[in-house]
Amino acid sequence: MPVLELFHAAPSYYSMVARLALVEAGVESTSRLLDIHLAKQQLSDAYRQLNPHMTVPTLRGPGLLLTDSSEILAFSARQAGDAWLDADASLAPAIGQVVADHYAISIETLTFSKLLVVKPLLLPVVKRVLGGLSRSLETRAAQAADGGGSLRAKAQEDRQRLATFTEAPLARTLEAMREQVQAYLLGLPAPGAGVGLFGDRLSSADIVVAVLLARLSMAGELPLLEREDVRQWWQRFQARPGFQAADIWTRFQRRRFVQALIEARRTPLAVQD
Numbered sequence: 001m002p003v004l005e006l007f008h009a010a011p012s013y014y015s016m017v018a019r020l021a022l023v024e025a026g027v028e029s030t031s032r033l034l035d036i037h038l039a040k041q042q043l044s045d046a047y048r049q050l051n052p053h054m055t056v057p058t059l060r061g062p063g064l065l066l067t068d069s070s071e072i073l074a075f076s077a078r079q080a081g082d083a084w085l086d087a088d089a090s091l092a093p094a095i096g097q098v099v100a101d102h103y104a105i106s107i108e109t110l111t112f113s114k115l116l117v118v119k120p121l122l123l124p125v126v127k128r129v130l131g132g133l134s135r136s137l138e139t140r141a142a143q144a145a146d147g148g149g150s151l152r153a154k155a156q157e158d159r160q161r162l163a164t165f166t167e168a169p170l171a172r173t174l175e176a177m178r179e180q181v182q183a184y185l186l187g188l189p190a191p192g193a194g195v196g197l198f199g200d201r202l203s204s205a206d207i208v209v210a211v212l213l214a215r216l217s218m219a220g221e222l223p224l225l226e227r228e229d230v231r232q233w234w235q236r237f238q239a240r241p242g243f244q245a246a247d248i249w250t251r252f253q254r255r256r257f258v259q260a261l262i263e264a265r266r267t268p269l270a271v272q273d
C-alpha cells in the first residue's frame, strides 16, 4: 500500500486513537506533527483545506482522506481484516457499541474539568484563550473567500466549550463525567486471558478503551476503573510493542510536549502537496 500521512499531535487523545489503531492493524504511515497548542497549526488555511473541522488526526493517502479518528479506526479495522475481531459478524455489533459509547464521552470535558478543579487559577486563562479564539475565527470567517462556514462553526464550538466550563460548577461537571466513565467501564465485556477485550484477538474496542484508560491514568482518574479483570487486561495491553510504538501517553511528558512542538514547527508546510 502507498504511504499514508498521519497529521497528528503527540499529546492529543484522538491522535492517539489513530496512532494505536494504525500500528496495531499493521498499517504504515508517515508522521506529520502539528502544533495544535501554541502555534495552532490546525487553524491554518492550508490545514483547513484538508480537514474543515480543523482537528487532528487526519489521514491522507492516494484517493483517501479521513478527517476523524473514528473513520481512521474503522479504516484500520478493515485493513486488519481477520486479524481483528471486528471481522467476526457475531461480535461486530457489541464491538461497535463499545466504540460508539466511547465516542459519546466528551474526553475534553473530562480532562479540562479535572484540570480546572485541581488548578482553578487556570480558569481565567482558559476563558481568555477561548474567547480570543472564537473572536479571531469570526473575524477570519467574515473575510474568508469560501464564505467561512467552517471557521464560523469552529468559533461556535469554542463558545460552547467556554459555556461548558463556566455555566455549571466545575466540580459538578467533573462528577457527571466520572459517573459516565464509571458506567462505561462497568459495561465493558469480561476479558478472558486472551489479548482482546472480546477474545483472542484485538478489536476496535481494545483501541478506544486503551486510550481512554491512558487518559484516565494521566488525569489521576484511574481509580474509576474498579474492575479487576479489565485492570489485568490493561496491564497486559500496556506491555504490547504496539502500545509503545504508538506513543500512548499515560502521564504528561513535558519534555516530549516541547520536542513535538519544535518538530511540528520545523515542518509548517507539511500539509501541502
Ligand SMILES: N[C@@H](CCC(=O)N[C@@H](CS)C(=O)NCC(=O)O)C(=O)O
Binding pocket: 012, 013, 014, 015, 036, 042, 054, 055, 056, 057, 067, 068, 069, 070
Ligand atoms: N471527532 C474528532 C475530534 C478530534 C479532536 O477534537 N481533536 C483535538 C485534539 S485531541 C483537536 O484537534 N483540537 C484542536 C482544536 O479543536 O482546535 C476525532 O475523533 O478525530
